[in-house]
Amino acid sequence: MGIKSVMNTDRLYWLGRYSERVYTTLNLFSRSFDALIEQYGGDHRKFCASLEIPDVYPDKDAFIDNYAFSLDDPNSIVSNLYRAYDNAIELREEIGSETLSFIQMAIYEMNNAKKSDAPLLHFQKITDAILAFWGCVDDQIDDENTRNIIKIGKRIERIDLYARLRKDRTAIKRDVNRLAGRISRTDLIYSQEGLQKLKDLTDAPELDYPEIIHVVESLVEC
Amino acid sequence: MVNLDKLLGSTDAINGLLARYGVKFGIYKNGEFKEQLFPYDPIPRIIEKEEFAYLERGLKQRVTALNLFLKDVYNKKQIIADGVVPADFVYAASGYLAPCEGIVPPKEVYSHVSGIDLVLGKDGVWYILEDNLRVPSGASYPTIARDLERRCSPRTFHETPIEDNRNYPQLLKHVCDYVNTGGISVVLTPGRYNAAYFEHSYLAERMGVPLVSSSDLEVEGDYLYFTGYAGRKERVGAVYRRISDEYMDPLTFNPESLIGIPHIFDVYRKGNIALLNTPGNGIADDKGIYYFVPKMIKYYLDEEPILCNAPTYLPFYEEDRKYVLDRFDTLVIKDVAEAGGYGVVFGSKLSAEQKEQLVGMILAEPRRFIAQEVIDFCDIPILEGDGQVERKADLRAFVLSGEETVVWKSGLTRFSRNPDSFIVNSSQGGGFKDTWVLSQ
Structure with missing residues (x-):
């Protein structure tokens, strides 16, 4: 395992987190979009509440435009995609041009979606690009530590999002198990106590979602 | 005669791939940083084998003399004492760095990567326009373009004997290894908001070495270390730095530099690190010193210059x-x-x-x-719309000096997109082409 700089460790971790955030919120948004296109259908407030993001959108049209495409909205999908890109662009020598190219393509596709009357078509391509990115992480990155840091970021983000979305135990437990099996195979500094607590929380009779979010957010020093 | 039909038919595909891989450069406009794709033209500059052999001889000769000049001017100063180069031109030049006096870098190589700009005059003569011995950039663009050209138009390369130029990162790594004083080699970048950041990251990837910023490096004792996550450290023996001399070490040069590494120059002075290129090289690529390069060739090598100055x-x-x-x-x-x-x-x-x-x-x-x-230099064709137009272009040849001096069998051909302009620089709207050196 070669030495990795503090900055690159941080970037890899956050690349994993932001790529997951875009993937999950884009899928969620795409499903909600179908209801929101009805003149009187859909409720964007529920969407914001489920993700625990502030409802700063005056109406659902503003929500559709801004939540997907506004760079001024820090919670928007495009903002999160750019954060993934900002990390990826500084990791070319770690992850390789091929892997990086899928994040770049997702950016281009997001720009196309913004100009399109049918953004879902482009969202599908962004989802495809992110899946290909993760496939490329597995296939093209030789260094196990590098691969695993990205995946740890991805798992932590997914647990965090699933807890916010109040997903069922099976979904959350699956990712906690994946996280637990991988985190020791990185050189990340993490809280073993926190990891145990996370496992305990997912085994408890009642899921304490806010506590799961709190514990998973403070698990890794990045 | 090289048939370019298939390659030109692949222009959109190549441009699509250049965008996919983020082949960009950054510019500052009105104080704001913007990344943009480096405009690519698919019509290559083609150099015949014999013509390149001639250029190769001339470039090696020139860079050999420039390296000797650098050693001399920071040590014995014989060329000044003998009246070949006036002292005024050395000591008044902004590229002359007094702290470099008396230092001989590892393996006595000063200009490891030399970017020599040439133009082909309408009289059929190649003229050297300038030498770039500090941080010459641009080799990555034809390197990646070639990879994509071959992917999009394999038959063109099957039918045409062209020297493969994709070995540039390996040539550079070989130079780093040769001068390395013990430890790993790294590429040092000022960061993402540098105009040539794509190149820094691409070369690091292809060389298989870490891309680092100043915050990743620290001097401890007489050595330079790459400091990693969780306090791990590894000694660094060679730094291919893409930071200008004045920003390298705030304790020796510009005290306001935030992108330098305090004390790195002390490590260099003690011979414990190779810096590529060596600080102080600016004296040899000064536009005033350029005038004297043919005289240097005669002085140090006792040879007639093969390539002409303008x-x-x-x-x-x-x-x-x-x-x-x-x-x-x-x-x-x-x-x-x-x-x-x-x-x-x-x-x-x-x-x-x-x-x-x-x-x-x-x-x-x-x-x-x-x-x-004013050199009346040859226009070369570029694609514009559905047709071809003629534009001014230069050639930046890359000469790598390590165990031996090698001329990379390609080069960066830059062209002006403005029909009335001689200025080919990317920062002023120029584009680039691949440079093909025929192998037969």
Whole structure:
């Protein structure tokens, strides 16, 4: 395992987190979009509440435009995609041009979606690009530590999002198990106590979602 | 005759891949950083095998002399003592760095990567326009373009014997390894908001070495270390740095530099690190010193220069000054302190008032300017719309000096997109082409 700089460790971790955030919120948004296109259908407030993001959108049209495409909205999908890109662009020598190219393509596709009357078509391509990115992480990155840091970021983000979305135990437990099996195979500094607590929380009779979010957010020093 | 039909038919595919891989450069406009794709033209500059062999001989000769000059000027100064290069031109040049006095870098290589800019005159003669011995950039663009050209138009490369240029990162790594003083080699970047950041990251990837910023490096004792996550450290033996001399070490050069590494120059002085290129090289690629390079070749190598300089005049010398003022309208005037295509003016294009002002500056500070005959250099075709148009272009050849001096069998061909301009720099809207060297 070669030495990795503090900055690159941080970037890899956050690349994993932001790529997951875009993937999950884009899928969620795409499903909600179908209801929101009805003149009187859909409720964007529920969407914001489920993700625990502030409802700063005056109406659902503003929500559709801004939540997907506004760079001024820090919670928007495009903002999160750019954060993934900002990390990826500084990791070319770690992850390789091929892997990086899928994040770049997702950016281009997001720009196309913004100009399109049918953004879902482009969202599908962004989802495809992110899946290909993760496939490329597995296939093209030789260094196990590098691969695993990205995946740890991805798992932590997914647990965090699933807890916010109040997903069922099976979904959350699956990712906690994946996280637990991988985190020791990185050189990340993490809280073993926190990891145990996370496992305990997912085994408890009642899921304490806010506590799961709190514990998973403070698990890794990045 | 090379058939380019298939390659040109793949233009959109190649441009699509260049976008996919983020082949960009950054520019600052109105204080704001913007990344943009480096405009690519698929019609390559093609250099015949024999012609390249001639260029290769001339470039090796020139870079060998420049390396000898650097060693001499920071040590014995024999060339000054012998009156070949006036002391004024050395000590007044902004590229001369007094802290480099008396230092001999590892393996005595000063300019590991030399970017030599040439143009082909309509008289069929190649002229050297300038030497870049500090941080020459641009080799990554034809390297990746070739990879994509081959992917999009394999038959073109099957049918045409072209030297493969994709070995540039390996050539560079080989040079790093040769001068490495013990430890790992790294590429040092000022960061993402540097114009050539794509190149820094791409070369690091292809060389298989870490891309680092100053915060990743620290001096401890007499050595430089790459410091990693969780406090791990590894000694660094060679730094291919893409940071200008003045920003390298705030304790030796610019004290306000935030992108340098305190004390790195001390480590270098003690011979415990190789810096590629060596600090202080700016003295040898100074626009004023350029005039003396043919004389250096004769002085150090006792050979006639193989490649020509553009005819150049130094207003510093009275005779030349008189010539420059007499022929002002036919010359191109360059401010030696400027780079990147800035500070270059054509006498014929100045208004009477501008001319008077510039003449005044030349008379006041003759050392600051050089004047050159305007080389009527060959236009080369580029694609525009559905057709082809002719544009000015230069060639940046890359010479790598390590165990031996090697000329990379390709080069960066830059062209002006403006029909009325001679300025090919990317920062001023120029594009690039691949450069093919035929192998048969």
